[in-house]
Structures are given as structure tokens and as C-alpha cells.
Amino acid sequence: MTAGSDEPGGPAQAELRVPGRGAGLRDVARHRFLLKLLVDKEIKVRYRGSVLGLLWSYVKPGVQFIVFYIALGIFLGLEQSDRNPDGLPNYAIYLFSGIVLINFFSEALGNASRSIVGNSGLIKKIYLPRELFPVSAIWVSGIHFLPQIVILVVACLFTGWSPSILQLAVAIVGFLIAAFLATGLGLIFGAINVYYRDAENLVDMLLMVATWASPVLYSWEMVRRQLGDTALSIYMLNPLTVSVETFHYAFWLPTTDQQFALPPGFLPVWLPVALAVALFTVILGQHLFRRLEGRFAQEL
Amino acid sequence: MALAIEIAGIQKRFALRHTRSLKETVLWLLKGRKGDLSKTFAALNDVSLTVEEGETVALLGFNGSGKSTLLKHISGVMLPDTGTVRTRGRVAGLIEVGAGFHPDLSGRDNVFLNGAILGMSEKDIHRQFDSIVDFAEIGEFIDTEVRFYSSGMYLRLAFSVAVHTDPNVFLIDEILAVGDEPFQRKCISKIKELAEAGKTLVVVSHDLELIGQICRRGVVLEKGRIVHDAPVAEAIAHIRGQ
Numbered sequence: 081m082t083a084g085s086d087e088p089g090g091p092a093q094a095e096l097r098v099p100g101r102g103a104g105l106r107d108v109a110r111h112r113f114l115l116k117l118l119v120d121k122e123i124k125v126r127y128r129g130s131v132l133g134l135l136w137s138y139v140k141p142g143v144q145f146i147v148f149y150i151a152l153g154i155f156l157g158l159e160q161s162d163r164n165p166d167g168l169p170n171y172a173i174y175l176f177s178g179i180v181l182i183n184f185f186s187e188a189l190g191n192a193s194r195s196i197v198g199n200s201g202l203i204k205k206i207y208l209p210r211e212l213f214p215v216s217a218i219w220v221s222g223i224h225f226l227p228q229i230v231i232l233v234v235a236c237l238f239t240g241w242s243p244s245i246l247q248l249a250v251a252i253v254g255f256l257i258a259a260f261l262a263t264g265l266g267l268i269f270g271a272i273n274v275y276y277r278d279a280e281n282l283v284d285m286l287l288m289v290a291t292w293a294s295p296v297l298y299s300w301e302m303v304r305r306q307l308g309d310t311a312l313s314i315y316m317l318n319p320l321t322v323s324v325e326t327f328h329y330a331f332w333l334p335t336t337d338q339q340f341a342l343p344p345g346f347l348p349v350w351l352p353v354a355l356a357v358a359l360f361t362v363i364l365g366q367h368l369f370r371r372l373e374g375r376f377a378q379e380l
Numbered sequence: 381m382a383l384a385i386e387i388a389g390i391q392k393r394f395a396l397r398h399t400r401s402l403k404e405t406v407l408w409l410l411k412g413r414k415g416d417l418s419k420t421f422a423a424l425n426d427v428s429l430t431v432e433e434g435e436t437v438a439l440l441g442f443n444g445s446g447k448s449t450l451l452k453h454i455s456g457v458m459l460p461d462t463g464t465v466r467t468r469g470r471v472a473g474l475i476e477v478g479a480g481f482h483p484d485l486s487g488r489d490n491v492f493l494n495g496a497i498l499g500m501s502e503k504d505i506h507r508q509f510d511s512i513v514d515f516a517e518i519g520e521f522i523d524t525e526v527r528f529y530s531s532g533m534y535l536r537l538a539f540s541v542a543v544h545t546d547p548n549v550f551l552i553d554e555i556l557a558v559g560d561e562p563f564q565r566k567c568i569s570k571i572k573e574l575a576e577a578g579k580t581l582v583v584v585s586h587d588l589e590l591i592g593q594i595c596r597r598g599v600v601l602e603k604g605r606i607v608h609d610a611p612v613a614e615a616i617a618h619i620r621g622q
């Protein structure tokens with residue numbers, strides 16, 4: 081839709097086209113400038129009138145980490161010690177590295193699911209690729225995720241963190257898995273939310289389950305010990321489990337003596353499977369979104 | 381002359397009641413999705429209209445006759461149930477000024493955001509920025525948050541961005557009553573200027589005097605059908621019941 085804008089007043093050479101039919105996520109790539117402005121807007125509006133501004137997104141996870149460290153590690157004794165030999169070493173790091181990822185995923189999916197209804201004023205009046213709204217919601221969450229990673233890395237460095245290149249690369253893939261999954265599901269629930277506002281509540285519930293259905297608070301070995309190998313395989317099919325595990329692998333494991341194993345077949349099987357599932361979700365999400373978007377303007 | 385807008389036999393039905401209970405939905409799905417989930421009516425009924433490049437068309441009709449709905453089909457915000465709509469070049473809809481303005485952002489940020497929303501490139505906006513601010517006569521308030529603007533100032537800036545987007549087809553819905561008297565005159569002369577520059581205009585307004593000055597052709601809608609299509613003076617006479 082931007083063609084011809086460089087020739088003011090000139091008659092359009094363009095041919096007749098059907099308006100309102102977008103090219104899906106490809107349109108988002110073509111509207112990068114608008115995407116950037118939408119993301120900037122979210123960030124500016126969120127921290128409007130606050131003195132600390134974006135600094136808040138460092139303070140909050142920082143305090144969160146300290147609370148975990150003291151309450152769970154020291155008071156509850158979940159940390160591995162002589163009294164608790166079954167515990168995980170550096171439990172606070174273990175917990176926090178999973179939590180930052182779940183935080184990102186929750187914020188991304190929650191906001192993407194609300195993004196269409198939240199921008200109804202625009203969507204009802206002006207045509208623009210509507211995928212921009214869920215995608216910008218994911219992007220904003222990515223920006224909020226950065227400070228948390230900084231806090232995590234600082235905490236890791238204090239405990240003698242020395243990751244390998246492979247571990248870092250795997251963590252990046254893990255992050256992409258979470259981002260793609262949130263994009264795909266965000267497109268789906270964002271579109272359904274226009275018709276049935278129940279979708280929002282469903283997402284909130286799913287996100288609560290997500291924290292417990294992935295190895296954030298406990299370790300994957302407990303799943304195998306309690307439920308067996310088949311259950312573990314099903315458990316590993318959840319891309320979020322894999323994603324969280326990549327963060328343990330990259331941030332927590334190198335702070336320990338590297339004695340803890342990854343789930344069997346993690347790198348050769350589960351990581352590619354999770355990436356494939358996440359990408360499939362994006363394709364499915366985009367397909368569903370495009371089927372439903374034609375009636376957005378009249379239903380909002 | 382080439383066609384700018386081609387609308388061929390479109391129909392649009394809306395639900396009379398949008399809320400539906402889970403029970404209704406489940407029953408509807410079980411019955412194999414037969415029929416509509418709720419009662420509908422035709423907001424646009426067998427509408428066909430072609431507009432040539434450079435034409436200035438007024439859409440006239442009483443409240444609820446389907447004018448805004450038709451504009452939304454031209455801009456692509458809505459898709460017809462049957463029939464086709466095709467347009468040539470960039471279409472900018474001023475369906476409502478200020479859609480896309482965010483009250484918590486400064487005037488400057490809003491110019492960029494709204495310009496990009498209306499389809500301007502980054503380069504276009506930079507090039508036009510001063511001209512936008514001048515036209516709106518906002519001056520030093522450009523870095524103030526828009527929620528502190530008076531409602532007239534807000535509309536001026538929004539209108540100014542919109543007229544600077546330089547599309548091929550301009551859709552204007554009820555926005556001519558913007559600002560104070562001098563600014564209104566300025567808007568109108570700007571719109572006339574656009575028309576003279578060969579832009580295609582489709583204008584909806586209940587201000588028949590004004591529309592008579594701006595447009596040459598008048599199309600009258602009644603309950604979602606085109607009932608009259610003639611030079612604007614005749615169309616206005618039709619609307620007034622003469």
C-alpha cells in the first residue's frame with residue numbers, strides 16, 4: 081500500500097487492486113517503520129510519568145531474584161546442601177533462569193491476545209495489516225525481557241558462570257521457540273478474542289498452567305521419577321518445556337559442576353521438534369488469523 | 381480516464397445482535413453452521429459504483445443509510461459478503477480524524493505515528509513534517525502531550541497529517557466541521573486544492589452547502605441502495621425532497 085507514495089500528485093500507474101487483503105506476516109516486514117513506531121509508543125506510554133522509566137524493568141526482576149535467593153534458597157532450604165542432598169545447586173539461578181523466560185512468554189502471549197481488541201479504535205477505521213498489533217506486542221515483551229537477562233547474567237557471573245558457545249547458541253534457539261510460540265498463539269487468541277472475549281480469560285488460565293507444566297520450579301528428572309519415560313516424552317513435546325530447559329542449560333548448568341544431565345535426546349531430538357512445533361504454530365496462527373480478520377472491523 | 385474505484389454489486393449484511401451466548405454458538409455449530417448465528421440485515425444492497433480518477437463524489441443520505449459502511453469497503457477496512465471492490469493507487473481514509481492518535485504521546489510522536497498509519501514512509505514524514513506543523517498552526521505545542529491540547533488543536537493536527545499523506549484517493553467522512561471558522565475555511569480550500577490537483581475524492585457530509593462547493597457528482601444512498609447518481613446539485617435537490 082506504500083507504492084507510488086514518492087510521486088506526489090502523479091497519476092497512479094498501479095493497477096486496480098482489491099483493498100483490505102493483506103499478505104499476512106509478510107506485510108509486517110514491509111511495514112517495519114510503522115512496527116517500530118508502534119513498539120516505541122507502547123514503551124513510552126507504559127513508562128509515562130515515571131521517574132525511573134525503563135529502569136523499573138531492571139529493578140523488578142532484580143528484587144525478584146533477591147527474594148528467591150533469600151526465601152527459597154536460604155529459608156526453605158531448597159538449595160542443595162548437606163541437609164538437603166537431593167536439592168539443586170544454585171537453586172535461585174535455576175529458578176530465575178526459567179522464570180525470566182516464562183515472564184517473557186506470559187507477557188508476550190497475554191498482550192498479543194489483547195492486542196486486536198485493544199486497538200479496535202484503529203482497526204475499525206483505517207486499514208493496515210492487523211498482524212502488526214500482535215507482532216508489536218511480542219516485540220515490546222522482547223524489549224522488557226532484555227533487562228531480565230542482564231540481571232540473570234549478573235547473578236550468574238557472581239556464581240562462576242562460564243558457558244560454552246554451544247550453550248549460548250542453544251539458549252538463543254530456546255528464546256526463539258518461546259517467541260514463535262507466543263506469536264502463533266497470540267495470532268490465534270488475538271483473533272478469537274474479537275468474537276469471544278472468553279479467549280482472554282482462557283489465555284490467562286493457560287499461562288498459569290504453563291508455569292507449572294514446564295520445569296521452572298522443579299527439575300525434569302522429577303517428572304521421570306514420578307511418571308516414567310513415556311510421560312517424560314509427552315512432557316518434552318511442550319515447546320515451552322524445551323525452551324525453559326535451554327535456559328537451564330545455558331545459564332544454570334555452567335554455574336554448577338556440570339553434573340546434571342539434559343533430558344535424553346534433548347539436543348538432537350527435542351530441540352528441533354520444539355522449534356518445528358513453534359513454527360507450525362506460527363503458520364497455523366497466521367492462517368486462522370487471516371480467515372478471521374475479514375470481519376474484525378464489524379465485530380469490534 | 382482510468383478508473384480509481386470500481387465497486388461491482390456488493391452486498392454487506394450485519395448482525396442485528398452481536399452478543400451470542402455459548403449455548404447459541406454450540407447449537408449453531410452442532411447444526412452444521414447452517415444459516416446465520418443471529419438475525420442480519422443488509423447495510424449495503426447490490427451497490428455498484430465506478431469513480432474515475434480525479435472525480436469528486438459526494439455520498440449523501442440519511443443517518444444509517446450506509447455511507448460510512450461504503451467508505452469502509454473502499455478503504456479495505458471491511459470486506460463485502462458478495463461482489464467486488466477494487467481501487468487504484470493509495471487510498472487514505474479519513475473515516476474519522478484522530479483515529480490512531482494517542483493522547484499520551486507528544487504532538488510530534490503522533491505526527492509520525494499517524495503519518496505511518498496512514499501509509500506515509502519515514503522519508504515522506506520527515507520531508508513534510510514542518511509543513512504539517514505549519515498547517516495545523518500548532519507551533520510550540522508540538523512537543524506537548526496531545527491530551528493537553530484543546531479539542532480543536534487536536535483535530536487540526538490530525539487533519540493536517542491526513543491532508544499531507546498525499547494518497548491517490550481520498551475518503552472523507554464527516555470531518556469538515558473541524559476547528560474554528562478560519563481553520564475550517566483553510567481545510568476546505570485545502571480540499572479544493574486537492575481536487576484541483578487531480579485527486580479522487582469521496583466525501584460524506586451532511587453539510588449540503590459545503591458539499592455542493594467541493595464535489596461535482598452526488599450519489600444518494602437510501603437503506604443501503606444507491607437511489608440517485610447525478611451532478612451534485614441534482615442529488616442535493618433529491619435529498620431535500622424536491
Ligand SMILES: Nc1ncnc2c1ncn2[C@@H]1O[C@H](COP(=O)(O)OP(=O)(O)OP(=O)(O)O)[C@@H](O)[C@H]1O
Pocket residue numbers: 377378379394395396423441442443444445446447448449450
Ligand atoms: N459493525 C456493524 N455491525 C452491525 N451493524 C452495523 C455495523 N456498522 C454499521 N452498522 C449498521 O449499518 C447501517 C449503516 O451504517 P453507516 O454507519 O454506514 O450509516 P451512515 O450512512 O454513515 O450514517 P450517518 O449519517 O449516521 O453517519 C446502520 O443501520 C448501522 O447500524
Ligand SMILES: [Mg+2]
Pocket residue numbers: 447448449553
Ligand atoms: Mg456515517
